[in-house]
Amino acid sequence: MVRRIAPILLTLVVVALGVTALAARPQTPPSEKSADYVVVVGVAGLRWDDVDPQRTPTLWRLARDGSIGSLSVRSAQRPTCPVDGWLTLGAGSFAAWTGSRTDGQCPPVDVTVEQPDGIGANLPDQENVVLHNQNRLSWGTVPGALSESVRCSVAVGPGAAVAAARPFGRVDRYEPDLPADPAELLGSCVLSLVDAGTVEGEDPVARASAARAADAQLARVLAGRPPRSLVIVAGVSDTERPSRLHVAIADGPGWEDGWLTSPSTGRRGYLQLVDLAPTALAALGRPMPDRPFIGRPAESVGGRPADLSAAIAEPADADREAAAQREVAGGFFVVLAAVQVVLAVAVLPLLRRARRHAGPYGPKPVPRRVVATVELLLVAAALAVPAALLAEAAPWWRYAHPAASFVGLTAALLAAATLLVRLAPGYGTTLGPLGAVAGLTALAVGLDVVTGSRLQLNGVIGYSALEGGRYAGLGTVGLGVFVAAALLSAGWLAQRVPRGWRPTVMVLVGGVAVVVVGSPYLGADSIGAIALTAGVSVAAAISAGGWLTLTRLAWAAMAGLAVTVGFAVVDLGRSPSDRGSLGRFLAALGDGTGGLTVQRSSASSYETLVNSPLTVLALAGALLVWFALLQPWGGLMRLFGIYPAIRAAMAGTAVAVVIGGVLGAAALDVAGAAAAVVVPMAALSALRVLDHSADRTRPSVDRPSDGGRGGEAPADTEPAGSADTTNDEAGTPGGAVPPDGDGGAGAKDAVGPDPGAAPEAGRGHGRVVRSSAEVATG
Template structure:
């Protein structure tokens, strides 16, 4: 009777763990903006700009004029006294102009602005061409751009702004593209800017002209400043923004975003789509123009024309800024923050790899105690690297001299420091300390809104326009390994006392990671909980029962699907401007607009196999997974003995393989996700084996006793 009750209690616990993420989704997400100067999801309005007959604070907003300038950088602002003067009376920030294609030419930027979602306009591997002309009231070759969206499965509804049910005026060639209707025709358009014509427009888009690469750039900057001054004098709420990153393959850096006049003191631009002070994205401009309009997705005839917007309306946050020069230097420093991590990631990784190979060679030749210890230290340093990539952002290295070199040495130093501390404190079980550090740091970072992710080596910067908040694929891979290793260690400490307690420990440790990884506003990682939930449930079941049947395996899979579905649906129930990736996916699914999303993700997953590196990763990942399923076939006596030395080794390794396999099959990162997991887990495992010449057979109670 008692055995039946225990089994029922464990079954309930497994079900509750599967539902943990959905319970977390019931509360609202953390908002990045401490305060906004307008209603939630709407652009702030300047009280001085309230139309006649309205008092400040009412919901009707002032006229918005977006002045788009392809290629306008913060270096341009620094070089222009006129633009520098504008910074002092503007809400300021940078804008990411990532579109659907590999490069953002002016045509990509203007099409994306008109669609409100990332569009594809340029031809890959070709320089940016001229904008198409307006001939007889229609964009020339418009059907080419419509077909290009279908060809690349962007799902971008180009023509959205042109179909809006209120008069938006356009000035200049780029504005014609942004305001073209779905058939390519354009209305309310003038070839050049006329401030007097703004009186007949609800809102307006102005093409400020692409910034020349060399000659004429200073004159272009003066023209832009003059346009902003004219539009502001006409009583508009003006947003000056870079529209495209590439003009004849120009150098990439975050582009300019200014909004004036501010409502009160100048502060930092942000939006709910980025949740980062000082950063907006291109599609936020579309959402700002369509702010609070009932006709955002409906044409004048009342027919639906498009799905959800990718962006949200611009708001402001943070402390007031009073020094234009300080704002400009902050933005230029931010450029270093996002430009350096990727090249330094390669440099640090190659340095650690070289150290490992040299230490391995020494060990194989000498077999001395010192060479063994050195080799183990280099392996632990690689494990510490997966902690250092996040902690390095806390040092604010981009403000140091020689930011690239500073980042290089900071990451190496933190990696080595964790290896030293773990070795000194835990001996041959140092791997547990590194995994525990990664687990706790990422959980705390997730709850705080992921401040350590932004600008780290594992996160795309605003030029790439990847993930602005939450956990990306590399971060999830780190968290997954840390979670399963820590859960396996904790269960090993308890399993001799009670398999029930050990399984509950796995559920508690894994459940906390699932909640933080999946909760909207924290990790907000849709693909992550799809992979981690079944891995945690599998480990808990194997811990409890020691084996698993096909029926139980199907039940675990169903529980994982239930948890993910519950999170996504509860997020979908939020207001549209508060949804994360989960709710947006459900909205597209219900609208029948999900095919393009799935195809794009599949294309991203398979692109790794375009070269030998992807196939090499796949081979390595499959060998690692096979080693967990067929340990007797591994040509290492030390590994085979280790696999059977403790009850929790097999469940932990199988859970790691399950997480990696599911992530590879269902995540847009494809084979890269389990490859990153292997890059973290394998050095920790080998370091433990190297530190243990004979497999450990001690009891779990002495698991942390250092052996020499």
């Protein structure tokens, strides 16, 4: 009865941990009115390396007195051209202007602004722009939502007119150029938008001249700003490929001397272009529109260096890091996929010849030195991702040759980590390398998440602020690697305890991993937590023996569904601005716009599937496992029979990464990242268990008749020259599992006899002899 109830109780524990982790969320204080006027000054293309106390003294003083941050200018198209940036600013959601682009470059800004009455203006193209964003793009954006939320707005310049135009094209007050004394104009409406020009190109002289001109316009704005006003300066767009991070400054009551941040980024010093519209409305104390903005109101937090030069150096350095990451990341994953495919091909002949022959005749075994070398290469391949993650601790992007610096640093860390695994106690055992690699990987990723995921932000293994998808927590690659490492570590630990305690160990370790992944304070990945909950439930159910039956799969599905439902209920109970991705999606289903989310997810999954090198990793790993490792000569079935906890960990990993990839619109990226760790370790462990497939266990005369579960026997003497043979994979005749509880009673219906093992009674002649006690403590 206890064994029947245990899976139910453990599943409930996993569900409770998952819902608790996801439900805990920082409380966002209600927005309060902090200004009577808001003035947004946009300078397309303005970056932090354009800001200088000599060239741009006004920007410098504003940054000193106000709050600063890095602005991600994502829109509905890439790159975000100036007209797209202004339109996104006014919409509060991802938007794009109509028209085609050549080679992804920004066309000249051509916006028709009519002034029939000399006071306001009209954009005749606005109706087509609204239809384009509503019907042809997948965000359902309403251009002009910001101006519709206030009674009156002012626009200066064509870019500002695009942002201030209402959905039917009307601009309340418009001036093509900023007056010499703009005080009256800026005080006529609560919201003013000013187009201060464009800073473009890579020519330092041209950029300096354009930045100086924008600074002069900003000086006039500040001279005429209304009393009790909030002034926001933003580099509203890119001007060409590749994308960059841009300037964001806020100056006004309550915005003094701090870092800008936003709940949409969850990262100090970062905010998005779509955050500016809700920030303006929140500062004015106005309600948000009926269809919520994608962005969230920005806020100012402390911790900024007292020296302004040091403070500005941080966002400028982040821009350089993000640019270098874009250049290096693609090449790294291509090389990683190629190396792992080559290793997969190289390990095939070793698997075919790994099984020892006890008799005098048989194929010549592969030299030990070759096998040892391949094993070290497999260890290094599995550690490549955590080594690249740790390389982000050094500022490799600041050197003259960033790619070479990253490669050299990663190679050094990879060599050190591989040596550490090689010298670790227990490396000679079958599961020694697997446990060491899994532990190091989980430790590296877990520590990064606990300390704020600083290594993943703009990192090769993480995510880029330029993409605008994630700014904090676990990225796609980090999720796949951490899920695999955590479950393999749990399996390695569970294999070292009695069979009855293995599900408990799986739940304890897996529950901690669920909290790390799902907590908004840590991994901030609700989809990943739901997927990992299902994976932990599967692993716990089969860790003591047996295969993944329909009943156990149903329990895992129910666990994931229970976490999803519990989190959805909690999330829907929050205000619309505080909901997570799941709550927003369910709310969208309620108002009929959920199809847009499904469309975006499908498009993102397809693009990732066909363009990501991790797809190759996932497919190559699946082919190696299915057509080689799981074959009778591949060794993985034997490994699973002797070590059911490892089989459980790998099965749970497969379930978790598939669910995470599908629900997270990441296609096979999560599975590919997990395969980079799991597949090399599976191949290495299979090689070792095959190497001892002919070993035999001598029956003990002192062994009590307890069904092979609790007896101990004196250890037999180990013959000379067998130091490389481990005591944890010694098989019984016919390839059956050892009678020690590592699959004893439960293993016969789990794996059965290994069809690749020879049944001859004399097969073990001259081989290493082990006691049952030694086998049990393997």
